Amino acid sequence: MTTAIIIQGEEKMTIKEIEQAVAQYILKECLPGARPEELTSATPLITGGIIDSLGALNLALFLEDQFKIELQGHEVSKDYLNTTASIANLVHSKL
Amino acid sequence: MIAQTVLHQYLGTSAMRRPEHTAIEDPATDGSITYAELDALSNRLRDRLWRWGVRPGDRVGIYLRKSIDSVASVFGILKTGAAYVPVDPGAPVSRNAYILNNCSVKVTLVEDRFANGLAKELAQLGDVPRLLVLDWSAGDRPLASALQREDDPDPAPPSETVIPSPDDLGYILYTSGSTGKPKGVMLSHRNGVSYVDWCSEVFQPRESDRFSSHAPFHFDLSILDIYLPIKHSATLVLIGEEIGKQPQQLAALIAERRISLWYSAPSILSVLAEYGDLAKHDYSALRIVNFAGEVFPVKHLRRLKSLWPHPRYFNLYGPTETNVCTFFEIPPAIPDERTEPYPIGQTCAHLQSVVVDEQGQMVTAGLEGELCISGPGVMQGYWSLPERTATAFLAYGGRNWYKTGDIVVEGADGNFIFVGRRDRMVKKRGYRIELGEIESGLYKHPAIKEAAVIAIQNEGGVRIKAFLSCKEGRPPSIIELKRFCAENLPIYMVPDVFSFQDWLPKTSTDKINYQRLKEME
Incomplete structure (x- = not known):
């Protein structure tokens, strides 16, 4: 099952909605077997060993594809992608 | 020409032959250095190390990001007759401290961001060697600043470049160890020079060549990257860790910097072919693409060749203990029906x-x-x-x-x-991993009773799966385990998947039954 993002009409998704979609992706792709409640807004993804460099790249491609945004090279880093909260903020700023 | 029997003679010769030619470019800082400048900078480090008592046969650690200064450090150390020991700046400080302590380095060049942590870890292990701290926040050339800072109160008088015996150690590269501790592969100048000479024969480098340096310096791929261009007075283009993982930026860099000889693990080439938008750029300068460190899936190699049709491709094979020992040139056309990987080829002429x-x-x-x-x-x-x-x-x-x-x-x-x-060593994205080292890392967790790790090979590459049984009480969460592993192991060793069991299957001799674990997959 893929994680589908529904953008209703012209309405911009909320940060919370984005974060939920990102969390779903992380749980499926990077944390198979983990309980959803384990992953919080502040769980460190890159510095916490959950996502490695290839994982960050795949996450970036997922974000670009699902939210129809474009990420800059420097944004594919722990400065922007280390928590679901920071990812949601980044995506939201580009919608 | 004087026979070149030790690695640092390459720099001396090129500094005489082409002093004003660019030896290294660092796109991360947009910096560059000529052969004369690189020679002079490494001489200054040699003098400082000599002043601090470094002598032939000693070891000196390099705990630095890839940079012009880290290349200058390699040569400065070699010029004292000592061996250099590069460690992975991305690995846990405790692992690097173990390595530097294990081979009793006399001095370590360290980035300021790691200096305090390293000193603390080393102090726990015994003696703290002298640290030369490089601070990138103060500018792009921290080595020169650090040397000046030391020279002001305590000038280092000029010393002589030492030409050691070819059998003296040039460098020690630490690789994953099955007992849970990395082990140091001791390599002599003869080891390095014989390999570089073989590369000269096969790749016929030219002064106009521009070599990539994609692999980190604690990888054996760096031996070709560093010494082959400097031997041939060509130019080395450094590719920093960050950009090295970002396909679109990396693709642009290879084109803009007119790289002519590329060398890396296959995984980044697969990523480049898939996500790099290679059709957008001009790669006419690229004449050789070398890859090593793991099997290159034919599907990805075929895709890369369709986008970069003109260079020659070589599959270079060999463990750190021998560096490249066999090689195979990929034929110009890969048949559509081929799925099995290409051979590792024939033995190199010097072996x-x-x-x-x-x-x-x-x-x-x-x-x-x-x-x-x-x-x-x-x-x-x-x-x-x-x-x-x-x-x-x-x-x-x-x-x-x-x-x-x-x-x-x-x-x-x-x-x-x-x-x-034959054993439990695997290659994941070019990294050499002893599964036993991961198990040792997992056993450090207080809740873990038993740990067994297997590697699963599929089309996307290798995935590491850990089977665990826990002591009484609530098992740790997967997120906690991942974080724990990341604190104790290099990131590429963190298992991709965890599976909790009540107990792990055993053989009749009460050893972990890995065959059974693989069948449970």
């Missing part, structure tokens, strides 16, 4: 090989056996591990052969085909 069975007897072509290598490229042994060194070699026909642990079969055309490993 000899035999394939032996479990009793250490040579097998005939066409039968599987372990590839063993002899010759001037083969390491001297493992640092401070004489017993491990002894078991790494096979005495046969009056010479010592390094047992690679790789099972191969010699095809009808004389090329070796890689079949698998």
Whole structure:
């Protein structure tokens, strides 16, 4: 099952909605077997060993594809992608 | 020309031959350095190290990001007659401290962001060596600033460049160890020079060539990257860790910097082919693409060749203990129906090989056996591990052969085909991993009773799966385990998947039954 993002009409998704979609992706792709409640807004993804460099790249491609945004090279880093909260903020700023 | 028997003579010769030519470019800082400047900077470091008591036979650590200064450090250290020990800036400080303590470095060049943590870890292990701290926040050339800072109160008088014996150590590269601790592969100048000379023969470098340096310096791929361009007075283009993982930026960099000789693990080439938008750029300068470190899936290689059709492609094979020992040139066209990976090829001209069975007897072509290598490229042994060194070699026909642990079969055309490993070592994205080291890392967790790790190979590459049983009480969460592993192991060793079991299956001799675990997959 893929994680589908529904953008209703012209309405911009909320940060919370984005974060939920990102969390779903992380749980499926990077944390198979983990309980959803384990992953919080502040769980460190890159510095916490959950996502490695290839994982960050795949996450970036997922974000670009699902939210129809474009990420800059420097944004594919722990400065922007280390928590679901920071990812949601980044995506939201580009919608 | 004077015979070049030690690695740092390459720099001296090129500094005389082409002093004003650019030796290194660093796109991360948009910096560059000429051969004369690189020679002078490394001389200054040599003088400082000598002033601090570094002498031939000593070891000096390099705990720095890839940079012009880290290349200058390599040569400065070699010029004292000491060996350099590069560590991975991305690895946990505790692991690097273990390495630097293990080989008793006299001095370590360290980035300021790691200096306090390293000093603390080293103090717990015993003596803290002298640290030369480089601070990138103060500018792009922190080595010169650090040397000046030391010179002001305590000038370092000029010393002589030492030309050691070719059999003296040039560098020690630490690789994953099955007992849970990394082990130091001791490599001499002869090891390095014989390999670089072989590269000269095969790749015929030109002064106009522009080489990539994609691999980190603690990888053996860096030996070609650093020394081959400097031997041939060509230019080395450094590719920093961050950009090295970002396909679109990396694709643009290779084109803009007119890289002519590329060398990396296949995984980044697969990513480049898939996500790099390669059709957008001009790669007319690119003439050779070398890859090593793991199997290149044919599907990805075919895709890359369709986007970069004109360069020659070489599959270079070899463990750190021998550096490249066999090679295979990929044919110009890859048939559509081909799915099996290309062979690892034939033995390099400076080495000899035999394939032996479990009793250490040579097998005939066409039968599987372990590839063993002899010759001037083969390491001297493992640092401070004489017993491990002894078991790494096979005495046969009056010479010592390094047992690679790789099972191969010699095809009808004389090329070796890689079949698998004899032990529990795997390659993941070019990184060499002993699964036992991951298990040792997991056992450090207080809740873990038993840990067993297997590697799963599929089309996307290798995935690491850990089977765990826990002591009484609530098992740790997967997120907590991942974080714990990331604190104790390099990131590429963190298992991708965890599976909790009440108990792990055992063999009749009460050992973990790995075969059963693989079947549980």
